Amino acid sequence: MTEGAGMRVARAWLAAAAMALAGGTAAAQPAAERPLRLVLNVGLQNLDPIAGPSFVTRNFAYMVWDTLVAMDGQGGYRPQMLESWSASDDRLTWTFTLRPGLVWSDGAPVTAEDCVASLRRWGGRDGLGRRLLAATKDLKATGPDTFVLELSRPFGPVIEALGKPSVHVPFVMPARIASATPPTQQVQEIVGSGPYLFVREEWVPGERTVFRRNPAYRPRDEPADGLAGGKAAHFERVEFLTLTDPSVRVSALRRGEVDYLEYAPIDSLGLLRRDRNVVIANPGSIAQIMGAVSVNHLQPPFDNPLVRRALQQVLDQRETVAALGLPEGMHHARCLSMFMCGGPYASDAGAEALREPSLERARELLAEAGYKGERVAFMHPADSVLINPMALVLIDRMRRAGFNLDVFTSDWSSIAQRWLSREPVERGGWSVVPVVYTGFDMSDPLANPGTGYNCTGNVPWSYCDAEMAPLLQAFEAEADPAKRREIAAAIQARAHAAATFPLSGQFSSPAAWRAELRGVVDFGFPVMWNIRRAPAR
Structure with missing residues (x-):
């Protein structure tokens, strides 16, 4: 339609x-x-x-x-489908108990087997879930309402993983559905x-x-x-x-x-604020939005890191965020933190070359990369009130920098389907999709779309930076908050150097x-x- x-x-x-x-x-x-x-x-x-x-x-x-664990309004984690959980002294064995009386919409009772099957399916798709399962020695039901997670090595954010609030969320489904459906295929029921x-x-x-x-x-x-x-x-x-x-x-x-x-x-915010019949939300920093650009690391020209760095130089956040027409106080003039400005892991690590983006520098990087005007399939979701204005700025600046854009303008639903394609551009593939994510997704290095999915192949843009891998492993095993912040800064520096997920600006959209x-x-x-x-x- x-x-x-x-x-x-x-x-x-x-x-x-x-x-x-x-x-x-x-x-x-x-x-x-x-x-x-x-x-x-x-x-x-x-x-x-x-x-x-x-x-x-x-x-x-x-x-x-529903989920086993849920995040509350203060960022804490509470039991949801669970009645309780406990951990051994060495925090390598976790025991979970479901609350009684849970049933599926088809009348069957919710069981521990359902939880185990759902977590395994989620862990085959989500970056944080995959890391949790990689550190798992055994995950099994021990009764109708209890299951045990036994780790093979330290993994700090067990509860945070089970309570992950946004994409991909570890929702619990019936075992007969979760076990029979690969994580890359849609469930039919x-x-x-x-x-x-x-x-x-x-x-x-x-x-x-x-x-x-x-x-x-x-x-x-x-x-x-x-x-x-x-x-x-x-x-x-x-x-x-x-x-x-x-x-x-x-x-x-x-x-x-x-x-x-x-x-x-x-x-329309000014008009709505004056309407006594309307309430405007007041999102906090973790609920703010980060604009970014997913680029296809599997296909030319963005399989070349120099071309991705050229795109970083195209992204002047002052222009992209200004296109939204936000009131004062609802946006950052420039945020170069992969983990959200104002978030627990915010830093400027690795951002020196991005402070003053330049179309001239973008052209130099394209020349250095040997870019010969290869076609770039740009997916433009015109129906998104958030993405559309930033995409228009990006299209203009990419063309001025020398990218040969073929712009596909459509609704987000159609673009989201094409986004999953692994085909080359000439066979219906894609090169660039501008996106937005919230702080729920961006603020944790293990869940961040530009770091947490490194070398997993579980996001459409499929990036893989060898130097980032050991840093992520160190971060997931570290319990000390100060050391975790140091490792997060190193992860961010690698993400900027590899241009895994170029940022276009942080803002509020209530x-x-x-x-x-x-x-x-x-x-x-x-x-x-x-x-x-x-x-x-």
């Missing part, structure tokens, strides 16, 4: 929703029975959070699956134990996703806090929608046709929701539980 056709569908749907809310059957419904409607940044195509690396898939997954159930028959890929409350879900007793605590589902129906036009998103929110925007369009919603968890990405709608007056 073209973007124009998608907009016509969206406008027609919203018009029907508005009529219903104004005078149709929905108007007679109690507030809690009206659907909760979230507008996503981009459309949902991939339903598997292990096979798919997109935030939109992560958002979907938190509705239908959505059977979860989370607060909501996926309504497949109403799914319109890329446009609308529908959920209904899971009556069998048992939330924890403690209050919701970040991704932890009680995931109480107060709405019988939740809808994820895609509206490609930012102005339509804003007007739909202000009129009450939708309830929540994953990202408020930046040029969510926005209707003021009538109560109990919204402001975490940095959509959390659809714990929310109630205030009764109409």
